[in-house]
Amino acid sequence: MLDFLAAAGAADAPPGWLQFLPIVGMILIFWFLLFRPQMKRAKEHQQKxxxxxxxxxxxxxGGIVGKVVKVDDDYAEVEIAQGTxxxxxxxxxxxxxxxxxKPAND
Known part of the structure; x- marks a missing residue:
């Protein structure tokens, strides 16, 4: 009788890979809600x-507002005040x- 109960309990156990489905689901949710939009914003910023x-x-x-005077490959020269x-x-x-x-101080 005990052998019958042990065999019935073992037959009802879900497969081992099924335990990983919630983790995979959470990774997909994080990917579509957090990582993908952040990568899209970063790409747009690089293009800009x-x-x-x-x-x-x-x-x-750092919050400094200015006008671009010269642009190089890696650097930009910005005028933050007249003559500066x-x-x-x-x-x-x-x-x-x-x-x-409108300017920031008007």
Whole structure:
């Protein structure tokens, strides 16, 4: 009788790979809700920085607002005040402001 119960219990056990389905499901949810949109934003940001040109208004990651005077492969020269220019790494550009936008202090 005990052999019959042990055999019946073993037959009802789910396969081992079925235990990993919730983990795979969580990974897929994280991929579509977190990682994929972040990669898309990063790619858009890289394209935006690559298309930066002279006279664009930019905001650095540190919050400095200025106008692009010169653009190189890795650096950009930005005028932050009249006669004050700084050379910054292009990857630290946080955003390129649309033309016609109001200055920050007005």
């Amino acid at each position: 920085v690559a298309s930066m040109k002279k006279n664009d208004k930019v905001v650095t990651a 220019r700084v050379k910054i790494v292009k990857s630290t550009i946080g955003d390129i402001l649309p033309p016609g936008g």
